[in-house]
Amino acid sequence: MLFAIFCTDRPGRGQVRLDNRPAHVEFLKGTGDALRMAGPTLTEDGATMTGSLIVIDCDDLAAAEAWAAGDPYAKAGLFESVVIRPFKQVFPQ
DSSP, rough: EEEEEEEEOOOOOOOHHHHHHHHHHHHHHTTTGGGEEEEEEOOOSSSSSEEEEEEOOOHHHHHHHHHHSSSSSHTTTTTEEEEEEEEOOOOOO
16 A cells, blocks of 8 residues: 655754765665655755655555654654655556
């Protein structure tokens, strides 16, 4: 089942994001085919990262929560909030 993971950064934590980015990227790469898409959310001008949006295929919500908790960004305390919702991909087919 697909899950959309919406993460919002804590204000003023840009350096935490930068410091942990290499480990975060390796974590994502290690997810394999279960990772459907991932990327940062941005300010309106596109200049600053403000969070993350990830779509991942997991067995259930508990597995998606465990995966999200293992993200180096989460472990570093970057996120103010993390919301995980079941997701149905309609397009592209």
